[in-house]
Amino acid sequence: MSKRFILVNGTDFAAMVFAGADNLRNHAEKVNGLNVFPVPDGDTGTNMNLTIASGVEELKKKPSAHLGKAADALSKGLLMGARGNSGVILSQLFRGFAKHVHDLEEASAQQLAAALQTGVETAYKAVVKPVEGTILTVSKEAAKHALQMKRTADVLELMQEVLGKAQEALARTPEQLPVLKQVGVVDAGGQGLVYVYEGFVAALRRGGSFGDMEDDGILDAPFELAGPAAAVGGAALDLAKEVHAAASRPAQAHLATEDIEFGYCTEFMLTVVPGKVQGQVFAEDAFRAKLGQLGDSLLVVADEGLVKVHIHAEYPGEVMNEAMKFGDLSRIKIENMRDQHAHIVEEHAGAVSAQALASAAVAVPAAPAAAPRPAAKRYGMVAVAIGDGITDIMTSVGVDVVLSGGQTMNPSTEDIVNAVSRIDAATIFVLPNNSNIILAAQQAAGLIEHKQLIVIPTKTIPQGLAAIVAFQDKADAAANESAMNAAIKRIKSGQVTFAVRDTNMDGMEIKRGHFIGIEDGTIVCSQPGLMDASKKLLQEMVEEGDELVTILTGVDANSDETEELCAFISEMYPGMDIELHAGGQPLYTYIFSVE
Amino acid sequence: MGKVRIVTDSTADIPAAVREELGIEMVPLNIHFGSETFLDTVTLTSEQFYDKLQTSGVFPKTSQPSPAEFLAVYERLAAEPDVEIVSIHLASVLSGTYQSAVLGASMLESAKVHVVDSRSASYGIGALVVAAAEAARAGQSVEQILQLIERQREHFYIYFLVDTLEYLQKGGRIGKASALLGSLLNIKPILSIDPEGEVAAVDKVRGHKKAMARIVELLERDIADRPIRLYIAHANNQEGADQLSEALAERFHVRAAAYIALGPVIGAHAGPGTIAAFVSTE
Numbered sequence: 032m033s034k035r036f037i038l039v040n041g042t043d044f045a046a047m048v049f050a051g052a053d054n055l056r057n058h059a060e061k062v063n064g065l066n067v068f069p070v071p072d073g074d075t076g077t078n079m080n081l082t083i084a085s086g087v088e089e090l091k092k093k094p095s096a097h098l099g100k101a102a103d104a105l106s107k108g109l110l111m112g113a114r115g116n117s118g119v120i121l122s123q124l125f126r127g128f129a130k131h132v133h134d135l136e137e138a139s140a141q142q143l144a145a146a147l148q149t150g151v152e153t154a155y156k157a158v159v160k161p162v163e164g165t166i167l168t169v170s171k172e173a174a175k176h177a178l179q180m181k182r183t184a185d186v187l188e189l190m191q192e193v194l195g196k197a198q199e200a201l202a203r204t205p206e207q208l209p210v211l212k213q214v215g216v217v218d219a220g221g222q223g224l225v226y227v228y229e230g231f232v233a234a235l236r237r238g239g240s241f242g243d244m245e246d247d248g249i250l251d252a253p254f255e256l257a258g259p260a261a262a263v264g265g266a267a268l269d270l271a272k273e274v275h276a277a278a279s280r281p282a283q284a285h286l287a288t289e290d291i292e293f294g295y296c297t298e299f300m301l302t303v304v305p306g307k308v309q310g311q312v313f314a315e316d317a318f319r320a321k322l323g324q325l326g327d328s329l330l331v332v333a334d335e336g337l338v339k340v341h342i343h344a345e346y347p348g349e350v351m352n353e354a355m356k357f358g359d360l361s362r363i364k365i366e367n368m369r370d371q372h373a374h375i376v377e378e379h380a381g382a383v384s385a386q387a388l389a390s391a392a393v394a395v396p397a398a399p400a401a402a403p404r405p406a407a408k409r410y411g412m413v414a415v416a417i418g419d420g421i422t423d424i425m426t427s428v429g430v431d432v433v434l435s436g437g438q439t440m441n442p443s444t445e446d447i448v449n450a451v452s453r454i455d456a457a458t459i460f461v462l463p464n465n466s467n468i469i470l471a472a473q474q475a476a477g478l479i480e481h482k483q484l485i486v487i488p489t490k491t492i493p494q495g496l497a498a499i500v501a502f503q504d505k506a507d508a509a510a511n512e513s514a515m516n517a518a519i520k521r522i523k524s525g526q527v528t529f530a531v532r533d534t535n536m537d538g539m540e541i542k543r544g545h546f547i548g549i550e551d552g553t554i555v556c557s558q559p560g561l562m563d564a565s566k567k568l569l570q571e572m573v574e575e576g577d578e579l580v581t582i583l584t585g586v587d588a589n590s591d592e593t594e595e596l597c598a599f600i601s602e603m604y605p606g607m608d609i610e611l612h613a614g615g616q617p618l619y620t621y622i623f624s625v626e
Numbered sequence: 627m628g629k630v631r632i633v634t635d636s637t638a639d640i641p642a643a644v645r646e647e648l649g650i651e652m653v654p655l656n657i658h659f660g661s662e663t664f665l666d667t668v669t670l671t672s673e674q675f676y677d678k679l680q681t682s683g684v685f686p687k688t689s690q691p692s693p694a695e696f697l698a699v700y701e702r703l704a705a706e707p708d709v710e711i712v713s714i715h716l717a718s719v720l721s722g723t724y725q726s727a728v729l730g731a732s733m734l735e736s737a738k739v740h741v742v743d744s745r746s747a748s749y750g751i752g753a754l755v756v757a758a759a760e761a762a763r764a765g766q767s768v769e770q771i772l773q774l775i776e777r778q779r780e781h782f783y784i785y786f787l788v789d790t791l792e793y794l795q796k797g798g799r800i801g802k803a804s805a806l807l808g809s810l811l812n813i814k815p816i817l818s819i820d821p822e823g824e825v826a827a828v829d830k831v832r833g834h835k836k837a838m839a840r841i842v843e844l845l846e847r848d849i850a851d852r853p854i855r856l857y858i859a860h861a862n863n864q865e866g867a868d869q870l871s872e873a874l875a876e877r878f879h880v881r882a883a884a885y886i887a888l889g890p891v892i893g894a895h896a897g898p899g900t901i902a903a904f905v906s907t908e
Contacts, residue, residue, distance in 0.1 A: 427810040500813055500832055504805060579833040581811075608833055610812055626832065 036186035036235055040137040041101030043235075045090050047190075048105055050237075051230030052083040058226045065219035067210050068554065069530040069541055071618050072439040075219035078115030078467070081443065082122060083227065085112020098137050102129035102146075110474065111445035117220030119444070119470040120154050120166050121227075127153025140189040144177035147193065158470070164207030166220030172200035173228070187235040194228040201225050214534050293326040293343040296366040297350055301338040304358040313338075313357040325350050343368065410504065410511075411456030414495050415442055415464050415472075418616035421492055421583060428499050431456070437492075439618065441468050447475035451484060458483040458508045460515065464495040466552065483508060487515045490552065491524035492583065492614075493624030523572045525550050525623035527565050530557065546620075562592060565621055566599055572625045573604055580607055583614030583622040596621070628708030630762040630771060633699060635691065635723050636666035637716040638744075638751035639859060639889050648759035651699050655716075655723060655891045656689045666891045675890035676862040676898055685796060686894045690722040696730025704737035710768050711739040714755050714775065717823025718743045720799055740768055742775060745823035748892045749857045749904040750784050757908075778908055783848045785828070785841045786817050786859075786902035787866075793897030794825060801825035816840055834866075841903060842873050849907050853879040857904040859886035861893040866901040874903060 036043065055062075055076075062076025089108025095101045106129035109122035127150035132138050138146065151174045155161050176196040183189050201221045205212040303313045318338070319331045326344030338358075344350050347365050354360060414430045416422055417437040425433045432450040436442040442450075451459050459482055463472045469488045476484035485508060489495040501518035502511055526549045530541045541547060541557040548556040548568025555571045558564035569580070580600055584593055597609050614622055634640065636654040645652055654665040657675070659682055664670035666688075670678075679686065696713070703709055713731065718724040724743050731739035744751040754775050761771050791807060794800040800807065801824035806815050814837040815827040828844065831837050856874055860867035867885060874880070888900060896902075 424810045427808050428813065429805065496811065500811070500830055503829065578835045581832075608812075610832075612810065626836075 037184055038137040038139055039098065039143065039186050041095040041098045043137075044098055044101050044105075045094060046237075047231040047234040048083075048090060049087060049230075050234035051227035052080075052087045054230035054233065055083055055223055055226040056080050058222075062219050062223050062226070065216045065222055067214050067216065067219075068549075069214075069532045069534045069543070069547070070438070070528050070549075071531045072437075074439060074441070075115060075117050076223060078118040078441055079121055079220065079223040081114050082109055082112050082118035085109060085443065085445070086122075086125065088112075096136075098135050099129070099133040102132050105129065110478070111443065111448070113444040113471050113474055114441040115467045116470045117166050117223055118441075119474050120158065120170075120220065121224065122444075122474070123154035123157040124150040124170055124224075127151065140183050140186045141181065143186060144174070144180065144189060147174040147177050150174065157474070159473075162208065164204040164211060165218050166224050168204065168207060169197050169200045169218070169221035169224050173197040187232070190228065190232045190235055194225070194232050197221075197225050197228050210536075213536055293345050294367060294369050295344055295347045296341075296368050297326075297344050297347040297364075298339075298341045299351065299354070299363040300361045301340060301354045301357060302359045302361065303336045303338060307358055308356045311356045318354075318357070321353055322350060325353070407455045407457060409457055410502075410508075411451075411454035411459040412462070412499065412502070413447065413450045413454070413459060414462040414499070415468055416492060416495070418583070418585070418614045420613040420615040422615075424496070424612060424614075425499070428496070429502070430462075430499065431459075436468065437465055437616070438467065441465065441471065444471045444474045444478065447472055448478055451475065451479055451482065456482070458485065460498075460502070460511070461486045462489045462495040462498055464489045464492050466490040485512050487512065487519065489519055491526070491624075492616075492622055493522050493524040493581065494519040496581075496624065497522040497626070521626060523551060523577075523623075523625040525568045525572050525621075525625070526619045527561065527568060527621040527623075528619045561620060562595060565596055569596075569600065569623060569625075570603070572623060573607075574625075577604075577625050578606075578608055579610065579624075579626050580604075581610045581612070581624040581626075583612050583616065585614060585616045585618065585620045585622070587617075588620045593621075628710055629706065630710050630712060630766070630768055631703045632755060632759040632762055633696075633703070633711055633713040633727075633739075634751060634755045635715050635727075636668070636889055637721070637723070637747060637891050638714070638755050639748045639886050639892060640752040640755060641886070642667075644756060648756065648763065650755060650759050651703065653691045653695055653699055653727075655691055655721075657890045657894060658687045658689065659684050664890070667889045670890050672862070672887040672889055672893065675893060679893075679898060686890075688797070688891045688894055690726045693726045693729035693733065696727045697733050700730060700734045700737070700739055704734060709737050711737060712742060712758055712762070712768060712771055713739055714742040714744050714751060714758060716747055716751060717745045717819070719745075719801075719823045720747060720825075738768075740772065742772070743823070744775075745779070745821065746782075746784070746819050747823070748888060748902065749859055749886045750782065750819055752886070753782065753855075753857065753904060753906055754778050778906065781907045783845060783905040783907075784819050784902065785844060786896070786900060787814060787834075787837050787841070788817065788897050789899030790897055791815070793895055797895040799825055799895050803827040806830060816844065838870055838873050841870065842877055845874070845903070845905060846877065849878070849905065851879070852907040853881045855906045855908075856880050856883040857886050857906075858883070859888050859900075859902040859904065861888040861896060861898050861900040863899045863901055866899065870901050870903055874905075 059076035059080040063074055086105045086109035090101060090105045093104040106126045109125050113119045113122040128146045131146035131149040135142060151171045154167060161167050173193045173196045177189060177193050180189055180192055201217050204218040204221055211218060315331065322342055326342045330341040331338060340354060342350055351360060412430045413432045413434060414425050415434045415436045416425055417435055422433045431454045434442045434446055434450050447461060461472045461484060463469045472486045476486055487498050489498055497518040498515040501514045527546060530543055530545050530547050532543050534541050536554055539557055545557045545559050546561045546564035547554050548564045550568060550572055556564055556567040558567060600607055600609055633651040636652055640650060654668045657664045657666050657670060659678060700711055703711055713727050715724045715727050727741045731741050744754055757778050758771050758775055761774050788794060791800060795807060803815055803817055803825050806813060806827055813830050813832055814834065816829040816837060818826055818828045820826040829840055831840050858867045858871045
């Protein structure tokens with residue numbers, strides 16, 4: 032059955048969105064394949080798919096026949112689920128759209144055209160340096176064309192024109208963005224948008240019969256698409272799956288409140304009183320081992336008779352009883368993390384302010400010299416990273432929350448908002464450590480109230496580490512921001528991975544399966560062997576006056592080769608310091624920083 | 627007007643020759659390797675100490691002189707007629723030495739002792755003590771000398787680098803640099819002594835050369851173009867001391883320069899390899 036749409040209401044709009052999301056999901060792998068770099072972790076399709084899936088989820092939660100309300104629900108879901116630059120732009124397109132139709136029960140073709148245009152304007156404003164030849168251009172040309180169709184009363188006809196124009200604009204993207212032409216692809220984000228518009232048109236063609244929409248599987252299976260499976264082949268497939276499984280785990284929203292094993296975050300100071308309990312002599316290691324049996328996230332710092340204890344435990348009383356064998360307690364702070372988590376989950380449902388978190392804190396006045404809960408700290412830090420080793424390094428230098436993610440799995444705006452709300456600090460620095468996460472982080476900054484969020488636009492892990500080292504606890508926020516930004520300019524970042532297809536870039540022939548060296552976003556070498564590529568990359572990176580090479584080894588680095596690399600550096604650059612760490616990152620055998 | 631005598635402790639790291647020449651009395655702290663106890667710089671020289679540190683495998687502990695040891699020195703000085711004593715010591719936030727001196731002084735009845743908390747360490751104390759002794763020899767009053775010490779403090783800048791924070795941590799003197807503990811990256815903190823006398827990290831960089839360059843920058847900010855007196859102290863690290871000295875001589879107008887050996891007690895807390903720049907613009 033077909034009907035002519037003169038007006039579109041919330042239900043019709045939802046059907047369009049579901050079909051658009053469905054179509055994007057079915058083609059996500061194709062969009063991933065449009066990655067400009069022949070690296071094994073292109074993921075624009077995955078990102079856009081996860082973004083729109085979050086919008087769909089919200090829309091299903093709050094269905095409305097009122098167009099404005101339906102569009103608001105979609106916009107909110109997209110905003111929170113936004114991942115990757117294209118995902119963020121997609122969310123902004125519909126944010127503008129929703130603003131425009133906010134008060135409309137239903138909309139005519141002309142009203143929809145104007146809403147598309149508002150979306151484009153909103154998206155352009157959200158991007159600091161809009162680049163033509165991307166999803167922005169595709170959306171802009173499509174909306175411009177829609178505005179010109181003043182005589183069209185039929186929404187299907189309008190959307191067909193929008194789709195046609197978007198496809199044309201997409202086909203032209205290689206003319207606008209030289210790198211696309213060089214590689215011979217169209218823009219991935221633009222392609223994603225075209226798939227969404229295709230879904231819109233298909234839904235309108237079906238004529239509003241959407242009975243099966245509940246079963247479309249969009250929500251059930253968004254994660255299976257993730258990954259470079261098609262492009263990479265068997266061995267990497269398993270790895271990619273692992274990566275994605277790991278990456279999706281720490282996102283707090285995916286964690287059920289009842290899954291928290293140790294429910295109470297417990298902190299106190301122990302002043303050691305020798306002989307307090309006869310026969311009990313305080314020994315730091317034994318004390319740590321004992322507490323370790325009572326919970327996790329344990330931290331014991333002893334300094335001249337004063338011991339600071341932090342632990343997540345199910346029975347904080349047991350922990351304190353143990354400590355009191357050795358002395359007196361003070362500055363006791365216990366927080367119910369299940370409450371806190373429930374608050375965070377509620378917060379995502381759109382209700383509770385960040386202050387609710389603070390009220391979950393419980394000061395326990397029972398022990399001697401109990402002080403009130405210390406004020407929130409001045410600074411906090413969130414960094415995005417993948418790999419156990421890199422995560423440990425980040426934590427060791429003061430990062431409060433390390434969000435799992437990177438090129439392979441970009442955290443969403445919501446993941447970043449989540450991480451930030453877990454930190455009780457006035458100002459929080461966010462280090463995206465990937466160019467494709469910066470926008471989502473900036474979007475998160477716009478969503479956080481009661482806290483200052485400063486995004487340091489770090490594009491690599493080395494830049495992130497340099498920024499952390501430049502941070503000074505005593506300096507004010509503005510001074511820190513400028514010091515951290517200056518630090519990322521001083522450091523050179525290198526990555527070694529393998530090519531997943533043949534291509535030509537900057538006059539360099541890259542063969543599938545060869546190893547490529549990337550310096551600060553530019554492929555500088557391609558070699559059949561890992562060692563050759565790594566050495567060549569280092570030679571490109573190291574300049575007169577450099578004194579420190581840091582090597583982060585990936586999961587697939589082997590120690591003989593790493594040793595060979597260190598020997599090479601020592602021989603080529605006498606006096607150069609080398610710092611070697613197991614990074615544990617997937618896909619990138621080596622990450623180098625040179626400074 | 628009577629005579630003013632100057633007393634300090636071994637952590638001032640004043641070379642023995644200078645002490646003798648200026649008539650500065652020094653009360654040594656104690657240093658313990660297991661059950662063996664030595665008098666700082668007296669029965670254990672810096673050289674012997676760093677050797678022992680490498681070979682013994684024992685982490686040394688230190689302890690303040692007893693009030694009686696201070697009292698003994700004060701009594702000896704007070705045997706002369708009409709003597710006043712200025713006793714200048716290691717920062718009270720770092721050590722109980724100052725407290726011991728205050729107690730010792732309270733037990734002395736025959737003369738007046740002014741115990742001064744240097745709120746500093748090593749040659750940060752030493753430079754104050756030398757200036758005080760020179761003023762005393764020039765016949766200045768206690769009042770004038772105490773004022774001089776405060777003025778000297780205001781024009782004094784200290785930066786130091788440790789090879790590892792382990793020694794400061796084990797000795798419990800890490801103070802405000804504790805945030806850097808546990809870092810898996812080899813981060814070099816640029817350390818200083820803050821106005822209260824605590825160890826504080828003023829900056830952090832990665833790599834030794836950058837740390838040196840940063841010290842020069844920090845001093846440029848502090849003293850601009852004023853001429854300086856420069857004391858480079860080191861814990862068994864002549865090479866590092868030379869590098870730092872050269873870097874500073876290149877940039878500043880150095881009126882006087884000297885190398886200082888960090889004594890066993892300071893060395894036990896900062897760790898071997900430590901280098902320090904003590905700069906005065908007075």
